[in-house]
Amino acid sequence: ILRRSYNTKALKHSQRSYSYIQPHASYKVAILGAGGGIGQPLALLVKMSPLVSALNLYDIANVKGVAADLSHCNTPAQVSDFTGASELANCLKGVNVVVIPAGVPRKPGMTRDDLFNINANIVKTLVEAVADNCPDAFIHVISNPVNSTVPIAAEVLKNKGVYDPKKLFGVTTLDVVRANTFVAQKKNLKLIDVDVPVVGGHAGITILPLLSKTNPSVAFTDEEVQELTVRIQNAGTEVVEAKAGAGSATLSMAYAAARFLGRNGVEAVISSELQGLTEFEQKALEALKPELKASIEKGVAFVQKQT
Ligand code: NAI
Numbered sequence: 001i002l003r004r005s006y007n008t009k010a011l012k013h014s015q016r017s018y019s020y021i022q023p024h025a026s027y028k029v030a031i032l033g034a035g036g037g038i039g040q041p042l043a044l045l046v047k048m049s050p051l052v053s054a055l056n057l058y059d060i061a062n063v064k065g066v067a068a069d070l071s072h073c074n075t076p077a078q079v080s081d082f083t084g085a086s087e088l089a090n091c092l093k094g095v096n097v098v099v100i101p102a103g104v105p106r107k108p109g110m111t112r113d114d115l116f117n118i119n120a121n122i123v124k125t126l127v128e129a130v131a132d133n134c135p136d137a138f139i140h141v142i143s144n145p146v147n148s149t150v151p152i153a154a155e156v157l158k159n160k161g162v163y164d165p166k167k168l169f170g171v172t173t174l175d176v177v178r179a180n181t182f183v184a185q186k187k188n189l190k191l192i193d194v195d196v197p198v199v200g201g202h203a204g205i206t207i208l209p210l211l212s213k214t215n216p217s218v219a220f221t222d223e224e225v226q227e228l229t230v231r232i233q234n235a236g237t238e239v240v241e242a243k244a245g246a247g248s249a250t251l252s253m254a255y256a257a258a259r260f261l262g263r264n265g266v267e268a269v270i271s272s273e274l275q276g277l278t279e280f281e282q283k284a285l286e287a288l289k290p291e292l293k294a295s296i297e298k299g300v301a302f303v304q305k306q307t
């Protein structure tokens with residue numbers, strides 16, 4: 001429907017029949033951490049969506065200018081800015097989708113887990129406010145370490161009695177985006193056609209691309225599987241090192257997060273992806289489980305310790 005609505009030739013020829021399938025701007029989206037490296041380009045991409053009627057930008061600083069700037073784009077979303085804890089509740093009231101890229105990013109030499117102590121508190125506080133002000137909203141957690149911040153969000157929502165697992169997401173789409181790009185480059189394929197499922201979590205070996213299930217089907221040598229898997233797992237570090245202290249992935253992350261925004265939340269858990277793995281994938285899956293489990297337990301314990 002969206003692709004059609006942008007097809008101006010078709011529109012000209014059939015204005016009336018297309019008018020009823022015009023995308024209706026009805027979603028209210030809040031971005032928490034909207035002044036940051038991810039928040040700003042993500043706000044721009046969301047502002048470009050014809051489905052969004054309101055875009056609420058929240059940060060502890062520097063968000064007024066971002067909102068003023070974006071508000072000049074002639075798309076339907078009404079942009080509003082909210083600064084500091086006292087304005088958080090107003091930012092969230094009536095919102096359908098909350099995206100959280102608030103917190104500190106990695107610097108060279110850091111793992112995502114090194115961010116835990118700072119970002120755990122930020123995510124906990126923000127999700128408490130979400131639970132109080134828009135408990136039905138879809139919540140997209142970008143702040144790292146995602147393997148722990150999502151369990152933190154889940155525990156907060158459970159404590160508040162508003163947890164719906166279909167509406168809470170850790171945004172790991174960047175791993176899929178990277179896997180698609182690297183496979184297409186390696187195999188000289190048209191980028192737009194390649195789809196590589198990625199399972200597990202979002203840190204190091206917990207990121208597991210299932211290259212054997214690439215669509216359309218592609219044959220890889222063992223060396224290619226090894227090389228691509230390691231590159232996909234460490235792609236974030238490639239960016240952190242290239243930025244040399246100025247942060248981590250922001251533009252590709254904003255693209256991935258904007259692509260991720262869906263309509264109905266989790267519709268199904270596709271466990272069939274985990275059937276028929278290669279020996280390499282099966283071993284990697286077993287190897288990632290203890291680390292992922294430990295990161296989840298760390299997040300759960302962080303919230304339980306404080307309640
Ligand atoms: P940044 O430092 O450029 O921006 C973070 C923003 O959060 C800043 O504007 C800051 O003022 C704001 N902030 C800090 N405390 C806040 C609070 N209590 N409430 C609201 N806003 C607050 O960082 P960047 O590059 O935008 O990264 C943000 C997070 O996203 C990091 O934790 C980073 O590790 C993570 N990330 C996640 C990825 C993923 O694939 N899920 C990929 C890349 C980064």
